[in-house]
Amino acid sequence: MSRAPLRLDEPTLARAVRVLARAEPRFAHIVKRHGSPPLWPREPGFQTLVLLMLEQQVSLAQGRAMYERIANATGTPTPANVARLGESGLRALGVTRQKSSYLAALAVQVEDKTVDLAALATLSDVDADAALDALRGVGPWTAQCYLLFALRRADVFPAADLALLEAVRDLWKLRARPSPDALAWRSRSWRPHRAVAARLLWHHYLSERGRS
CATH class of the missing domain: 1.10.340.30 (Hypothetical protein; domain 2)
Incomplete structure (x- = not known):
């Protein structure tokens, strides 16, 4: 059985945001326009x-x-x-x-x-x-x-989430929402920070709708 990964916290979230923003201009755009995303932690249980x-x-x-x-x-x-x-x-x-x-x-x-x-x-x-x-x-x-x-895992990505699909459609200027499989494939380039990429995309989705 493999070892449990470390949990995300505010410092590791901030570092991952910087890495993703350097690698993907659309993530840099989100940070410039809306700031860094929240951690949005929930209590385990x-x-x-x-x-x-x-x-x-x-x-x-x-x-x-x-x-x-x-x-x-x-x-x-x-x-x-x-x-x-x-x-x-x-x-x-x-x-x-x-x-x-x-x-x-x-x-x-x-x-x-x-x-x-x-x-x-x-x-x-x-x-x-x-x-x-x-x-x-x-x-x-x-x-x-x-x-x-x-559990604040750093490399988990719920590719079927409608808000993530809509955020990618908007940011990548797609004619239609991608399929969950297509988004899962796209998210591979965001490893090992896919959970932070998801937070960035949710941050964009909610901020653009005035709900962040």
């Missing part, structure tokens, strides 16, 4: 994974609103509290049938220690991604964003 699962395939605002409903109903959305709420309780709050099933099952697994989210920090990117993908309801976007935001 159950609550962040729940939020990401809720954000999957909907807008971030919709996912956050649903998370707040769960938080209000449980006091704190710990594994024990969400497990007590159960699938029916989640559905009563407006969570879809499928996501309610996934979240209720995850809560039970984390509470009874069948799933150890803390152990992900000790795994390589590949192994941590595989462990997350093995969980019901955790797709590639959710797994990659957990690695990127919660």
Whole structure:
């Protein structure tokens, strides 16, 4: 098993931004126009994974609103509290049938220690991604964003993210959004700083829309 990579922090983020800006004029343009991107850290653990699962395939605002409903109903959305709420309780709050099933099952697994989210920090990117993908309801976007935001891995890139696809379309003056496969291929040139490249692209996307 390979060793877990170091976590991104503010100094390593700043260094990677400088490297990418020197290598790619479009990244330099983002920094000149909007400044360096935020680290956007999230706390590792159950609550962040729940939020990401809720954000999957909907807008971030919709996912956050649903998370707040769960938080209000449980006091704190710990594994024990969400497990007590159960699938029916989640559905009563407006969570879809499928996501309610996934979240209720995850809560039970984390509470009874069948799933150890803390152990992900000790795994390589590949192994941590595989462990997350093995969980019901955790797709590639959710797994990659957990690695990127919660574990702060430096070389993870969620190529299917719509905001990243749109940012690349805009910056590279493409007639249409690239496919996720095409963006994944393009991102190879940004290794080993792909998570920082993603932050730059999100920074552009949000700043151009006045939402950063």
